[in-house]
Amino acid sequence: MKVGVGKKAAASSAPSPTRIEAIAAVAEYLEAAGVADGQDEARALLRGATGLTRLELALAPCAPLSDEESRTYSDYAARRAAREPVSRILGERGFWTLDLAVAPGVLDPRPDTETLVETALSLLAEKRDAPLSILDLGAGSGAIACALLSELPAAWALAVDLSAEACAATVANLARCGLANRASILRGRWAEALQGRFDLIVSNPPYVRTQDIADLEPEVRLHDPALALDGGPDGLECYREILRDLPNLLAEDGFALFEVGFDQAAAVAALLAPVGLQIESVARDAGGHERIVAARLLPTPT
Ligand SMILES: C[S@@+](CC[C@H](N)C(=O)[O-])C[C@H]1O[C@@H](n2cnc3c(N)ncnc32)[C@H](O)[C@@H]1O
Structure with a gap:
């Protein structure tokens, strides 16, 4: 999965999604893959991919993801969609x-x-x-x-x-x-x-x-x-x-x-x-x- 919103994500010139947009896209993707609690898990994976605390994420939900954060988040989302538990993806x-x-x-x-x-x-x-x-x-x-x-x-x-x-x-x-x-x-x-x-x-x-x-x-x-x-x-x-x-x-x-x-x-x-x-x-x-x-x-x- 490529983190982003709709078709824009696939275009190289597309702006990076914001944190909140990326969470919404990943939540939808996880739920389509059969993960029950897509929203919570998408948030947890984003925190893992960015190193942000809950508070930091709550204070700046509209900041864009860096390219590296997007890549890591996409990788985590694909692993979770393949039903690897969040704790194993994040290692803790x-x-x-x-x-x-x-x-x-x-x-x-x-x-x-x-x-x-x-x-x-x-x-x-x-x-x-x-x-x-x-x-x-x-x-x-x-x-x-x-x-x-x-x-x-x-x-x-x-x-x-x-x-x-x-x-x-x-x-x-x-x-x-x-x-x-x-x-x-x-x-x-x-x-x-x-x-x-x-x-x-x-x-x-x-x-x-x-x-x-x-x-x-x-x-x-x-x-x-x-x-x-x-x-x-x-x-x-x-x-x-x-x-x-x-x-x-x-x-x-x-x-x-x-x-x-x-x-x-x-x-x-x-x-x-x-x-x-x-x-x-x-x-x-x-x-x-x-x-x-x-x-x-x-x-x-x-
Ligand atoms: C259900 S896990 C529990 C792990 C941990 N105590 C916990 O609660 O998260 C059971 C553990 O028993 C270990 N185990 C299985 N057979 C065993 C045996 N014959 N002797 C000692 N440990 C064994 C497994 O390797 C595994 O780590």
Whole structure:
């Protein structure tokens, strides 16, 4: 796509479009390509292409785009029309209070996952300043670990992921957030090689049923890695594998929190008791779905 307004855009002598004209043209183009929120996304892409803040754009909507800005904006618009997410085009996304880098081959963190952070912080409300130990299984971009460490000033985290790209992304995001000195990263399979007891264990494992992956939106199916999505035939395989080791790693008064698919809370809760865990709470996401299952150890019989 060439950013501009109507046929004028194709002519080399045509004046550069203004910011607001370019946004309108791109919004229309994105909506025709099936992007639901064309206006907002066109604005976000223009800010990315020009480096403008929201305020700068609001104060000068009629300034013309430079040739380079037009070229970059056209490139971004074409990528978005091909259903690449805005966060991947711009290489970053807001998560919790942080600006995280979004790396190719690593799951783009989602707003739903902020519910996990919120739930953990509320369960730990009395211990916010304690030297808590946190284990993040399947750290991906490091979003959960970064958000928790940013709120728990004396905590330390171990982030585990099987993917080399995810481990590199976690390292980069911890450094970007100034949290690298309170975290270690381990490439490995869930809790397989771990010892010790953690005050908080968090995981947002892959939970999409294998047969449902083909039906996901192109933004997810084409851009998030299969290793971050595929939860096996019933979507629960990773929970079963993680739960096998979990009771040996959870502190006596610790909490384990799992993000689950919108219809999986009951099924995941049913996996707890057989391994010696009990349900603490189930939290809903902003859309009203049961999204976070919190658990703790069953009391040991006296
Ligand atoms: C749904 S993503 C979650 C990423 C991040 N925690 C978040 O919430 O945005 C699941 C992560 O689990 C990792 N993973 C998948 N299988 C794994 C395994 N067997 N052991 C460790 N990590 C695994 C994937 O590489 C991916 O980064």
